[in-house]
Amino acid sequence: MGIGEILKAFTQWREKNIKEKQFILILSFVVGILTALAAFVLKLLIHYIQSFLTNNFDTTEANYLYLVYPVVGIFITGLFVRHVVKDDIGHGVTKILYAISRRQGRIKRHNTWSSIIASSITIGFGGSVGAEAPIVLTGSAIGSNLGRAFKMEHRTLMLLIGCGAAGAVAGIFKAPIAGLVFTLEVLMIDLTMSSLLPLLISSVTAATMAYMLTGQQAMFQFHLDQPFLLQRIPYVILLGMFCGFVSLYFTRAMNRVEGVFGRLKNPWSKLALGGVMLSVLIFLFPPLYGEGYDTIELLLNGTDTAQWDTVMNNSLFYGHSRFLLLYLLLIILFKVFASSATNGGGGCGGIFAPSLYLGCIAGFVFAHFSNGLDSSVYLPEKNFALMGMAGVMSGVMHAPLTGVFLIAELTGGYDLFLPLLIVSVSSYLTIIVFEPHSIYSMRLAKKGELLTHNKDRSVLTLMKMENVVETDFVSVRPDMDLADMVKAISSSHRNMFPVIDTEGHLQGIVQLDDIRNIIFRQELYHRFTVNRFMTSPPARLHDTDNMEQVMQAFDDTGAWNLPVVDSDDHYLGFVSKSKIFNYYREVLVHFSDE
Secondary structure: OOHHHHHHHHHHHHHHHOOHHHHHHHHHHHHHHHHHHHHHHHHHHHHHHHHHHHOOOOOOOOOHHHHOHHHHHHHHHHHHHHHHHOOOOOOHHHHHHHHHHOOOOOOOHHHHOHHHHHHHHHHHOOOOOEOHHHHHHHHHHHHHHHHHHOOOOHHHHHHHHHHHHHHHHHHHHOOHHHHHHHHHHOOOOOOOHHHHHHHHHHHHHHHHHHHHHHOOOOOOOOOOOOOOOHHHHHHHHHHHHHHHHHHHHHHHHHHHHHHHHHOOOOHHHHHHHHHHHHHHHHHHOHHHOOOOHHHHHHHHHOOOHHHHHHHHOOOOOOOOHHHHHHHHHHHHHHHHHHHHHHHHOOOOOEOHHHHHHHHHHHHHHHHHHHHHHOOOOOOOHHHHHHHHHHHHHHHHHOOHHHHHHHHHHHHOOHHHHHHHHHHHHHHHHHHHOOOOOOOOOHHHHHHOOOOOOOHHHHHHHHOOHHHOOEOOOOOEOOOOEHHHHHHHHHOOOOOEEEEEOOOOEEEEEEEHHHHOOOOOOHHHOOOOEHHHHOEOOOOOEEOOOOHHHHHHHHHHHOOOEEEEEOOOOEEEEEEEHHHHHHHHHHHHHHHHHO
């Protein structure tokens, strides 16, 4: 008896004996277990590869193997992706957003394992990215494919995608609340009572499994030596604004650099450019190697200059403590290039870890620099490093609650909950002025494919041009005379006629109201041609336009019908307001039922 037959028999038994809602809770529990195991395997592989490669490095001098390992890593990953996976597995969170926006709930089966292998090789060999986005894609793929195996409907599939993402975040960070909030803020899963319980079950189950597999301590050890004082609030707000601008720089610079790699069609050219950039940057700044969590641990627990200076180990800056701030500022500047070069060159990773890494360094630099300027108010560097992590993550992801809860759970720093909130909100309010979408969603937003919490906009996103184009308009030619035009009118139930040339290009339109005064004057039948009384349409829609662009065109022109053409200006049909409104109501009813 094959697996397919076993699943079919179980599905039939389940439909008779287990209610749908109860089975969803069971699946969310299984998703939580599987995502936690996937996260554990990924972290284990990364740690093993990284330890094997760098265990014998000399901390007092530069290590030239930093010039080799990253290139080898992205080279192996590129070969794996191109010849084994044969699919693009980058931008994992964006892929999840796209699956949700399409209302499909389907993520390819290979994503349950391919991102684990690719990202472990990339990061283990020094790729300056994070493992979290790949594991979120893995978790969502687990949820999607588990639901498909049991023939669940697409609404349940989308919920299981959210459960997989929540379980992945909770499992890799030991942060169940952050896992839940991430799916609501970043993936924009609507919060209802029917969705809350499965998401919670997956998050709590994954976090519990993570504690069982790796111990009960938080991911980063943090001890609050200096309690939060109210007189530091202005500095906390300024830190939030600073983190907002760091987030803005990171977002825009990453998009620009990725655009450069995107214009390179040859994978070897991408490898050459990405490999050179990444290797040189890691050789000069070894803290850029891998996820950078060792640097975060150091800045969160260091208490004096001697400990902080160890961040310059393995580099040309070793022993030059007076250059510590400059060294860290250069890391902030170049981290985005290292992360972009990793992914652009053929590697696989996300921006969770880079966000935490940049935030920690930004917070430390802010406090250390402020203490050097003004000795009247002391800003604890480790506290501000912790708050900076929440600030940059909130800004880059446009997710202030995720930033707050993730950092609090990640470090056990609940005593700094109020300043964490202040920094996160300040950072978010700063970047939102310049960037309306997060680094994850801006790619879809540019294409009009982003589903949001705005129900009107979400419904428009779900509407497709091909479903509203009407093709029952009688077309006429420019050289037809009025007599032939009258015949066309008599055979049509429309009052508008597209004028098409012999090659199918749209030349204009004829509206019945414009020629009503001459259609009964037979003496003009062979004197007037369509070319004489046709007019230009107020606007032309293209078959690639999204519904927001279509509605904007109707608003701008005040028209009731607009023609649709392809990229070569070939006539395809008309779109009418009445058709859009009827279709909108259908989609809205379906959307609301979900």
